[in-house]
Amino acid sequence: MSSRKLDRNMDAAFKIAGLAATFFGLLVLVVLVIDVFMDGFHRIGWDFFTSYPSRKPEQAGILSAWVGTIWIMITTAIFAIPLGIGSGIYLEEYARRNRFTDFIEINIANLAGVPSVIYGILGLGLFVRMMHLDRSVLAGGLILALLVLPVIILSTREALRSVPSSIREASYALGATKWQTIRHQVLPAGFGSILTGIILAMSRAVGETAPLITIGALTYIPFLPTSPVSLSQQSPYVHLSLQGFFDPFTVLPIQIFNWVSRPQKGFLADAAGGIIVLLAITLFMNGAAIYLRYKNQKRW
């Protein structure tokens, strides 16, 4: 009898330990958020978003950082989304099970686990040196695109796998070709889940620091990449330009890192302010992804 009672106590004790272990991380996250708000909330304001970095901490802002982040995100998305979805479609819908496919799969699994700083080194050797893209938006965006590619590939595959085969059969039975079936039925049916994966991938790219530092993106940047659209008084009035992709840049996490590395207290407050903005972006994106996933759950 007593050993049974002991077992029951063990069960109860483990339940508490389990809850504690599960919520410990979340508790830390709450402490972190409170800490950052206390340190940096007073920096958040109009000027903080519209000022360039400065030697005086109280005048410094994140203008070049958030604009740079948007540039980098767009560049990353342009490359990573089509390539990732395309690769996911091939592996899930076309590839036959053989050693070659096996090789690609193990390769993608490994790439998903390669430290991000290695992608930076790859970018340094390949994009910056060999392709002479220098420390440009394009080089940074390409690096992050390669970095998040496995995330998009894996979530695309998972999304396509969850589309029931009866949908494919119905389409084929109407005389649709393979690509028509994928393009008109399978992809739309899996769209919600693919979108979730894309948002998660982009939210990861927003926060990446190390690979961009490796290509030397950490410099004082008191200007913005060339705007893609500019207006003028004379004909043709509207000018389009791709120059921005070849301009140097900084991004939010790098600006934060820069400020954290300074000894002055004022810059640490700037860093905390930047972190509040960065956290707001990533938490919003993750929230959106969780909501989407939840909404997609009860489909079939």
Place this chain on the structure above:
Amino acid sequence: MLKKNNIVKFKEMLIERLLLCCSLLSVFTTAAIIYVLLSESIGFFKEVRIIDFLTDTQWTPMFTNKHFGILPLLCGTLVTTLIAIGVAVPAGLISAIYLSEYATDKMRHIIKPLLEILAAVPTVVYGYFALLFVTPLLKQFIPGLSGFNALSAGLVMGIMIIPLVSSLSEDAMHAVPMGLREGAYALGSRKIQVAFKIVFPAALSGITAAVILAVSRAIGETMIVAIAAGQQPKFTMNPLVPIETITAYIVQISLGDTPHGTLEYQTIFVCGMTLFVLTFVLNVISFKLKRRFQEIYE
């Protein structure tokens, strides 16, 4: 009628080829990583003997008296990784067992995505937290703690990795067939016995895969250690003093304007190579274990 339409056929083939090219990009990426790392590393090893690189206990590429021994950097990586794993594995596994065996389905669906937010927080934020919150906090208990140290960096890194361990282990335990559990319950076992004696061993290869992946992640983590652990390559296992990890060194040297082609520049690639080899081996082992586990249960 019913004859093949060559234009349609050609279009279908073209699309398949195009999609295949997308897939091959990942192979190309790996090849490019290896090529870039190797090509610069070869230059490095023309100047530095491999035996010195592997056995010298000093790493001083920027000093006049240059030493290129990877051991201090490996040591720093090892210390932070051990601390992180020391936090992430127990917490992650207990949490996984709880989620898989004790929590209701509804709770699991709420908690898992919440935990994943922990892994989504940018690492530079964790670095800030380790340097400016955890270290000052720990100093109140450990007076000898330096401003930069492996301990807080490792602890915070561990917290970041908890979701990775718990989520993947929970997936593994969840895949253990209900029949195994029911057999044990029918004999009058309690939950805790079922969890530890039945489910945990049955899911062991899946759990091991998760832990190995966590180790790989800890080895490769960069910003937390670059911010909070210091920049002093030391051949020590002391977690209270400033050290430097492989990743932090790569960041440090990238910050300066190191001229292309110098030995200092090449150290980036040698360190990258070391890091790549370590994580590659771990990733592949983890992948194989996970696949073997899936073959048994799915």
Place this chain on the structure above:
Amino acid sequence: MEQEIIIQIKDADSFYGPKQILKNVTLDFQAKTVTALMGPSGCGKSTLIRCLNRMNDLIPRFRFEGKVLYKGIDLYAKDVDITDLRREIGMVFQKPNPFPKSIYENVAYGVRIQGITNREFIDGIVEESLKRAALWEEVKDRLHEPALSLSGGQQQRICIARALAVKPHVILFDEPCSALDPIATAKIEELITELKKNYTIIVVTHNTAQAARVSDFTAFLYLGDLVEFGPTAKIFTVPQDKRTEEYLTGKFG
């Protein structure tokens, strides 16, 4: 019933991996009649019907040997366009499987993928197909609502309308009522009888009563063999083979 033969199966063998599913099946289908393929589960009736529009091609380890002649053309010949074939020979599946799109889009899909974009033309086909599937009155005011919001029986009739929209000559029904309640089943059976005026229909069923109700001809398959084939009335009253008799009297599954 002196009529043209539209499909001939000649010496069909099929394999899944090393396992033989169909054993030397030879069978003719007459145009504008209903033929029922009947037999216990695992007898190969579903495999047989899926050979007729080459749906089995999608299964990796599947192999087919023999001939299927549709209007004299060998469907397994190298130069046959499988997508054209499937427009001639439509199919309705076991479980209603409408696309997760609107009712209208479901029916219009088969026409759209042929590259037709004329809105009025498609509207016409959608209406005509839904009418032929006896669904028009029920859904004409909500064509743009999701097809998945309909009842199971209505979903199955959407699938029938969808198949009719591409103007096939033959329609294959693979146990079309197995997921439906008796009332919905009766409606589908009624519809099949109506459709045979214009189409050749082949129905797979494990329900002997259903075979008796809807079909003109019945084929009985058992363990991959075609045991018996003939006019339904004859099969059900004077079966020639002992196995057919045992099946009809419920001696096995």
